[in-house]
Amino acid sequence: MYDVSGSIVFLLGLSEILEEYTVEKTKNSLENSLMININKVWIQTDDGKEIQIPFTKLKDNDKLIIRTGSLIPVDGTIISGEAAINEATMTGESLAVHKDKGKTVYAGTTVEDGNIIVNVDAINESTRINQIIEMIKKSEKAKASIQSKAEKLADSIVPWNFVITALTYLITGSSIKAISALTVDYSCAIKLATPIAIISAMREASEREIVVKGGKYLEAFATANTIIFDKTGTLTKSSPHVAKVISLGELSDDEILRQAACIEEHFPHSVATAITNEAKKRNLSHGEELHSEVEYIVAHGIVTTLIGKRTVLGSRHFVVEDEEVEITKEKQEIIEEHIDKYSVIYFGIDGVLKGIICIDDPPRDEAKEVLCKLRKLGIDNIIMLTGDSENAASTTAELLGIDEYKSQVLPEDKAHIVEEIKAKGNKVIMVGDGINDSPALSAADVSVAMKDSSDLAREVADITLLRPCLDDLVTIRLLSQQMLDLINSNYRKIVIFNTLFMLLGLSGVITPAVTSVLHNGSTMLIGLNSSRSKNFNNLKEPVIDV
Structure with a gap:
């Protein structure tokens, strides 16, 4: 009797250890794509010499030397040199960004071309990349409602295990059969498999950027x-372009574009980028800032004082209705010739419409x-x-x-x-x-x-x-639906397997030790299966006729 009890306790303890290992392994695989693994780095000493030290001995304010092709392992500020840096891990931007003295670089990014010396500002847990990893760890707290329901269901099943055990003993008088019922716990498998399936789906999403x-x-x-x-x-x-610039006053087309670019260059919006890029293409440089402080009215437009005059740039609603910029009948006729094809940006000075910028933004x-x-x-x-x-x-x-x-x-x-x-x-x-x-x-x-x-x-x-691609929306839809399918499939397997094991134990066909082995073994197999990438490989998109 005690041998059987000891075996059951041992198997339950082993199962708990394996469950914890499986969950942690799944979490770690989600984080590994962002981890920085560097053993040694080069630094510049105060007397200008270059020495190699273990990464673990690197400290704040050290002068770190980073060359072409190297991974940047810290957050820091460039104090010498210039380089093209790929920041895809931080921003998703595939094109390298040019950075020189005074610019900030981040751990996890890569020097594609150039050599720089960086003053170490943050290292290890303090870097932005590690803050992202920490966010991934904490994201498990944002549980899906299906996971919360699974946990509540699992908790509600536990008392019934004791009821079935007690009834079995009262009806059969067999402690062996009663223990067989007790060793089969539906809640164990439910609590393990559901979060693993969710974390695995998040991992698969991460691998697909x-x-x-x-x-x-x-x-x-x-x-x-x-x-x-x-x-x-x-x-x-994501990169609309300027199709036309039309002057409606004494300013030339190029002057309207030059002044608009001077204002728009401060804002990270696709239309602002289109205007500034067109100005660069036409070699329209404004040199020093022509305006005072710029006020950006979200989704409306921009207000500033340009060359001593109140200047507004933005949508018709903002420029004409809010700012009360005058549009004559002749100007309105010119505008109507273009609004069917383009998005129109209005440019006004001191209450008078001076021109429009036509933005072509194809799907x-x-x-x-x-x-x-x-x-x-x-x-x-x-x-x-x-x-x-x-x-x-x-x-x-x-x-x-x-x-x-x-x-x-x-x-x-x-x-x-x-x-x-x-x-x-x-x-x-x-x-x-x-x-x-x-x-x-x-x-x-x-x-x-x-x-x-x-x-x-x-x-x-x-x-x-x-990635700059709407196709990923289809990928998320397929991935998330497959996650729910996997969770529901796990529910069915858990109910079928554990009910079978309990019936075999209650009928005396198998001993409590065997029941425990089968229960914990099936729990582990379902958990391990939930962590497999194979569950999400078949992201087959629907066939359509466009």
């Missing part, structure tokens, strides 16, 4: 029936196909929101086959629209990229930030894409 902040966001993405897109930089290409090449695939995967409602004019919005919606859209939408209106749609019983995904999308991203059940999103949008979003 998709950052997910918690399991509950994958569940929400899998079950959502409505997706809302911002237009500019999301459904359209992404993959956008229409992605929307069709999402419909096939159960997304019933696809909605586009934009601050652009009705004509620009309708043109994009027609090209992409979107039935529902709203134009000239303000940031607070986007959030209100999301709330209205949720109030009708829909589960909403919001996809955006700009500061103006942040309120709507926060309001949605689950939000997605595009690769070139503003820092604020990335901070607010639940999921961030690190």
Whole structure:
């Protein structure tokens, strides 16, 4: 009797150790892609000599030498040299960024070309890359509701195990059969397999350059029936370009573009980038700043004092209605010739419209196909929101086959629209990229930030894409749905296997020791199977006719 009890206790203890190992192994595999593994580094001493030291002996304010092809292991400031640095691990940007003296570099990024000496500002746990790893660890706390339900179900089953054990002893008088019932615990397998499946799905997303902040966001993405897109930089290409600059006054086209670029260069928005890039292309340099402090009105426009005059740049609503810039009948006729094809940026000085900048922002090449695939995967409602004019919005919606859209939408209106749609019983995904999308991203059940999103949008979003491709939305949908399928499959296996083992034990066919072995063995196998990448390899997209 005691031999059997001892065996059971040993097997249960071994099972607990193996379960903990499996969970930790799954978590670690999610983090390993971001870990920095460097043994030795080169530093410059105070007398200018170069010496190699173990990485573990590197300390703050050391002068670290980093050459072409090397991984930067610390956060620091460049004190000498210049280099092209690939910051994909931090920003998702595939193109290298040029940095020289005084610029900040981050651990986990790579020097593609050049040599630099960096003053060590932060090392190990203090670096931004390790803060991201810590965020991944903490993200497990953002449990999916299905995981919480699994844990509640598991906890509710435990008392029934004791009831069945007691009834078995009272009816049969056999302590052996009663112990057999006690050794079969449904809750053990449920509590192990569900979080492992969720963490594994997050790991698979990470390997596909998709950052997910918690399991509950994958569940929400899998079950959502409505997706809302911002237009500019999301459904359209992330690099719109200037199609035309039209003067409506005494300033030349180039002068309007030069002044607009001077104002816009301070803001990380795709339209601002288009304007500044066109100015560079035309070699329109403004030299020193021409303006005083710039005020950016989110999703509206910009106000500043340029060469001593109040200057505004932005949407028609902002420039004409809010700032009361005058538009004559002749100017309006010129504008109407272009608003059907382009998004129009208005440029006014001292209450007079001086010109317009026509922005061509064609849809992404993959956008229409992605929307069709999402419909096939159960997304019933696809909605586009934009601050652009009705004509620009309708043109994009027609090209992409979107039935529902709203134009000239303000940031607070986007959030209100999301709330209205949720109030009708829909589960909403919001996809955006700009500061103006942040309120709507926060309001949605689950939000997605595009690769070139503003820092604020990335901070607010639940999921961030690190590739400039809408196809990853289909990948997330498939991945999250397969995660739920795996969890439901695990439930069925747990019920079938453990019920079978309990019946065999109650009938006396197998001993409590064998029951314990079978129960714990099946629990471990289900847990290990949940951690396998093979569960998510078949991300087969629906076949469509576009």
